[in-house]
């Protein structure tokens with residue numbers, strides 16, 4: 169395994185960053201999770217754009233330009249001989265003094281890890297997933313905009329712990345107004361009366377690249393889509409529900425807080441979108 173750190177490659181055991189890196193000390197940094205399918209990096213330019221957006225919002229200057237960063241990712245994938253896998257692209261604030269002031273950090277660091285990804289076992293894609301609502305609310309946009317994909321995931325981890333405690337794989341998080349935001353590492357969708365719905369950007373979710381891909385496929389295929397505000401009532405009374413994410417892809421949800429969604433099996437629109445997503449990935453040219 170070859171791991172990129174600031175222009176050099178290291179083996180798994182030798183790939184290290186400083187304990188004085190503010191990414192480690194304070195979660196001060198941004199990242200992307202990206203997939204490689206059939207030797208192609210899926211939607212790389214969208215991920216790079218989002219990374220730069222996250223970095224800009226926290227006044228972090230990546231040490232490489234967008235094109236250089238794309239090339240570094242592509243080169244790391246090539247060197248690892250990866251045909252299908254997962255890329256973790258991280259930009260940290262870099263080494264500095266103790267104390268949160270980022271101005272002591274002279275230069276941001278770039279780390280690129282290419283590895284395998286564990287998806288949910290196949291049976292969950294066949295039978296669907298049960299989720300719960302977390303009592304942990306998604307951090308509000310006026311504190312830390314959820315569109316910033318930052319290295320500090322404690323908000324999401326707190327909700328994930330609640331999911332695990334409830335015996336579930338995932339939890340849905342509400343925003344501070346009580347509207348549905350997203351799951352801990354996935355966006356959420358419902359289908360009601362044939363309309364595909366997902367929380368609007370102002371509801372406080374990451375602007376997911378898988379979510380955008382699924383909405384694009386739905387529009388192309390004549391499925392009505394709506395970005396709106398959703399409550400738990402909407403989830404409970406939906407005909408279908410599913411989650412989307414780089415790791416999960418399109419994952420059906422069949423039970424929410426003990427309420428059976430639809431007839432308790434992955435729905436027809438969900439199944440169609442799972443197939444359309446697979447096709448979009450298979451035919452992706454880059």
Ligand code: PXG
Nearest residue numbers: 201352353354355374376377378413414415
């Ligand atoms: N919301 C949150 C909070 C996320 O972290 C998504 C939605 C889905 O976005 P994309 O662009 O992936 O469709 C994410 C994505 C990991 C991991 O290692 C996390 C994500 C993606 C890949 C891997 O836990 N989060």
